[in-house]
Amino acid sequence: MSRRATIRTTHDDPALVARALAPDNTDEMETAVDGDDGGDTETAGAVVTRIERETTGGLHSNVDDYVVNLEVAMDVAAAARNAGGADEQHEQPADAGLAFDANADTDTPNTQ
DSSP states (O other): OOOOEEEEEOOSHHHHHHHHGGOOTTTTTTEEOOOOTTTTTTTEEEEEEEEEEEEHHEEEEEEEEHHHHHHHHHHHHHHHHHTOOOOOOSOOOOOOOOOOOOSSOOOOOOOO
C-alpha cells in the first residue's frame, strides 16, 4: 500500500513557481499547473503537486522537503517579478562582488 499527498497552492504566476520547483522533483513527485476552473478562485492558477511513497516516513520527508522548496520557488518568482518579469533576460549578470581576494593573506581578513 502506498501513501499519497496532494499539495495545492495558488500563486500570481503559477507556471513560474512550477518551473522553479521542477529541478527538485523526484520520481515520486508530479507537479502541474491547474488552469482557471471557470472563475473559481480556490483552484485558478494553482500549482498542484502529487507525492506518492511506499512508507509514511518517506512521504513525510518528501512533503517536508517540498514545502521548503516551495518557499524558495515563491521567492524566485517574486524576485523575477520585481526584476521586471520572468521573461526579461539581462545582458550581463549582476555583480555579486569578490568571492575572495587572491592577494590577501589567509590569516588576515580583507579590510578593504
